[in-house]
Amino acid sequence: MSQSQLITITQTAIDKVKEFSKNEQKQCAGLRVYVAGGGCAGLTYGMALEDKSSNDDIIIETSGLKLFIDPHSAKYLQGSSIDYLESIESSGFKINNPNVRSTCACGKSVSV
Numbered sequence: 001m002s003q004s005q006l007i008t009i010t011q012t013a014i015d016k017v018k019e020f021s022k023n024e025q026k027q028c029a030g031l032r033v034y035v036a037g038g039g040c041a042g043l044t045y046g047m048a049l050e051d052k053s054s055n056d057d058i059i060i061e062t063s064g065l066k067l068f069i070d071p072h073s074a075k076y077l078q079g080s081s082i083d084y085l086e087s088i089e090s091s092g093f094k095i096n097n098p099n100v101r102s103t104c105a106c107g108k109s110v111s112v
Contacts, residue, residue: 006060007033007067007077013084013093014065021049029053030066033082033095035073043076045095 021028028049038044053059053068060067069077080097 005079006058006074007069007080007082009062009065009067009082010084011063013082014063016084016093017049017065024049030059030068032068033073033077034070035076047093 017031029052030050032046032048032050034046034048035043036046050068053066054070056071057068058071058074060069076099077095077097078099080095080099083094083096085091085094
C-alpha cells in the first residue's frame with residue numbers, strides 16, 4: 001500500500017483542522033495522527049497540531065495539510081480515513097479503520 005493509501009482525510013476534516021489552527025493562532029506544520037496503548041480495548045487514537053515532523057515520520061500531504069504518522073502507528077492505521085462529524089449530540093473527528101476487530105462500549109478504544 002502506498003503512502004497516499006495509508007490514510008485519507010475528508011475535505012471537511014481538513015477544513016476543521018485549518019480552522020482550529022487559525023483559532024489557536026498557531027502556524028502548524030501539520031496534524032499528527034497516532035495510535036497509543038490504553039483504553040479498555042487496548043488502543044486509542046490521538047491527534048495533535050504539530051510544529052514540525054519527526055525524522056522517521058511518514059508524511060502525507062492532502063489539500064495543503066500534512067499528516068504526520070509515526071511508523072508504529074502506521075501499521076494500525078493502514079487503510080483508515082479521517083472525517084469530522086457534527087450533530088446535535090456531539091461533534092469531533094472520527095477515524096474509520098477497516099482493521100478494527102472490536103471497540104469498547106464507550107467507543108473511545110479499539111482492538112486491531
